Amino acid sequence: MATDTGQSNQQNTGIGEDRPLKRGPLSKWVSSSIQNPERAYRAMFYVATVFFLFTTLFPFYWLLVLALTPQNLLTNVGLVPNGFNPMSFVTVFERVPFHIYMFNSLVLGIMTTVIVLLLASLAGYVFGRLRFPGKAPMMLAILAISYFPPAAFLIPLFELFTGNVAVPLLGTSLVFGEQLYLNSPDLFNTPWAMVLPFSALFMPLSIFILTTFYGQIPDGLEDAARIEGTTRLGALFRVIIPLSAPGVATAGVLTFISVYNEFFFSFLMNNGEAQNWAPLVGGIIGLQGQFDTPYHLMAAASIIGVLPVAILVIVAQEKIVSGLTAGALKE
Amino acid sequence: MATEQESQGAIRDSSRSGPYVTAVRWMENLSETAFAYFLLAPALLLLLVIAIYPLVTTFGMSLFADAISGSASLGEFVGIQNYVELLTNQKSYALPAPFLPTSLTVGGIVSSALGVTLIFTIVSVFFETIIGFAQALVLDQDFRGRRWIRVAIIIPWAVPIVIQGMIFFLLFQPGIGFLVGTSQNPSLLNQLGIIGTTPLVNTIDSLLIITVADVWKTTAFMALLILAGMQSIDRSLYDVARVSGASPWQQFKLITFPLILPTIMVAMLFRTIAAMRVYGIIETTTGCQTVPSLSCLVVSSFSSRTYGTAATVAFVTAAIIGVVVSIYIVKFADAEGGF
């Protein structure tokens, strides 16, 4: 049929069925698609893929365009940079200690991930492998906590972390003749003011992922470990967790990305200064000067800020998908 | 071999002593229930201090009037008056934007906290589901370079909210880009009447931008969850369908869709909860004055130290989310029962 394409397609189509019809490329494609729907699906698939690639990646391209455009040419920027000024990537670090903000973000992410993995491992073991009364209501309660908007926690946590909450020490009025109070520690402007809320907020998801993974380890392996001489906790750390490594990795990656992305507490639980553990949020908002708005620097900083999670996604994407497949959703 | 049982090399645990061994022995002898609660204790303690204590305190605060003088943080006890005032829209004196729409016009609805939050939630979750589903279908295919396409589609989800806000701020800030023109030199979007020339201070334009920004970032999350659902479908079902002569469309309609419907419902539930608490993207793109979402009200009344009002709005927001969650759960139970 390929040789027919070049010929005239003026001819009427009502000819005998045994002869190949002469058609234009489009109608030919359409008819062959009807006979062979796979091709139509294939075409739809390519169109959709290209569309999605464009829509997800264009905003990053736009950041690059702005970052490379010199500040004095930042008006009516089109689809290509107005000039070439890679120095803005350096200027970002000169204007604010952007590396410290990034470091703070990484530290907060790692601290939260460690805490969440530890606590969620214990809880996941309990929910995935033990039978006890009150299990289902407790899982629901933990899930319900994640429904509340962070705003509902904000005011008391702010008071708590600024040392304004006094806990009466029981019995002190009897011993010392007056009631003594223990003031809550002043955690504002420390990592803990963010790490603690992050941990509470993101722990439920990890608990559900790890519950599923730990629940799938055959009972025999845990029994074997205990017969061989571990305690119940020993079996968790020596056998169950190592065997659930993909699930632990998934939970860890998701927690880290969540912390790195978080805005609410990252913005409100510090004064925005790098030495006070303000994360990325502080760095990018801090670029906005009092007298000017350096769009090219904001764009450059955004690109730099995305890099760590972009790398993480590239490395861990299989894990993220398979971890979710393995059952975060089944609960 | 039986004669040298446990003879050398090791000490039998029963002969060891010390606090560590005592602790281990104590833990091993806990009943299953006691052991379960023992291991849950750290997680529960964290949730108690960081989540439950604040929730209870917030609720308590919501029963007090705002402080009048600068020194105290709360005024007198007023019971449910804050709630009454908020729900009858008489709290505007303490809030930057009304809670309920003052008029049933488009402008009236989007300038109220509840109206703008609900519109944002419905529109963004609707488009995220549709597009996320399409993306999941693409990602579910087996093709060369799938790994990189997948990375490209997932990446927006991993972008920090502050950077997401920055991106859309930079796209729509008048003067720098080609998306927004001036009245003399309108851009394509201006000419089509989609946005005005100062979109970031116009409430309707800003709502549109924030919705697009949210769809851009979180569709990937939706796609991931739906993809996870698709990949957990037993592949042999498709073989059965193919042998029975089902076309790809029929396979989709009869197998894929019904089997991932529960997944989609759960994913929509997650997204709805998150969308109703929207704050960061607004703060970083247009600011809370332009798009006053519920969380915006809480933060701004918190910043102006009207704690009673802030707590009330926070709790009402949680209650509204609770209502929406219950609706989903009821619907979800229906969908489950339908099979």
Next chain:
Amino acid sequence: MGDVKLEHVSKHYDDVTAVDDMNVQIRDGEFVCLVGPSGCGKSTTMEMVAGLTMPSEGTIHIAGHEVTNLPPKDRGIAMVFQNIALFPHMDVYDNISFGLRLRDYDKEEIDRRVEKASDVVQLEGMLDRMPDEMSGGQRQRVAIARAIVRNPEVFLMDEPLANLDAKLRVHMRTELQRLHKELDTTIIYVTHDQAEAMTMSDRIAVLDSGQLQQIDPPLTCYNEPANLFVAGFIGSPAMNFVEGEVTENGFRSENLDVEFDPARMGVNVGDQVTLGIRPEDVYPADDGRTLSHPTAEIETVSDVLEPMGDEIFIYLLLADDVETNLEETASNNQLLMSVDPDSDITEEQDVDVVLDRSKIHLFDTNSGQALQHGLVNPTTAESTTGTEAESDD
């Protein structure tokens, strides 16, 4: 040393009693099989000995120490599991040495013991393999090596051969017996396969519905089953049962009568009893003439023949009317007979058979308890033991 004692051990779950007042004493070095159908409580019993499940009541002693509430690691036991349960993230050496490393043995001692244990189960040269690179039989050997390397007081084996294919299972059965002889350690072995129990154990403990039915050497369980359950469970194909009643002339049922003097057999006229006879103790009338204590001839019709190669199983119908009996092949009307392969009996043929009286069992139909083993006069009962070899064919 490695003796195990269970006293009044029970395990209740919410509304189920898995094990009910179990009393068992196992001597040092003994190989005891716990057998029974699934759900009979044999696995729960073993888990309680292992310490993986805590008993609701009762006490457990191992090697003279009470271990009822001790965790598994302090009980001096090792266990081999049905699903083998090798740690998939460790190689063979690490799997075998897991327990030793937990107990802080020094390196040379671990090496020496691992080498010795892997020698015993013939695993030389495989110590650096991962479990998923090995065959089922090799994995089972690793699991056994992991158990023996610690020189435990007691081995617990929970259906260790159930997941192996038939040929390997028979082979491993012999290996385990060899191992038991070599190590001379107490072994408690759970299985639902009565053939495994018969061939390997010193004593068999038969369990049903959480209760111990009988614990005796295999041949005692076979020849003198304590009750209907044990009689039906031990032996393959199963014992024939015919329900009937005791009359002045002996046993009487619809289609089968056996004469005896009730007074001398410890039963009373009017008792509801079940007669039990194993297939190999049913003989065609002409072969039965060599028996010292044959019953009267019984008229039957052959139904289905199952040639096994070394013997033929023949299903006999006791009633005259074949047609009616084909519809209800209730065991009461049916008798299974095992004959030599050279027998010329064909299907649907009249066959007269006799039963070996010394091998007939009587059970109380209601309680299931055994009333009498062998229907020969008590005075001559001693001599029937002497005819055992002959009746074995």
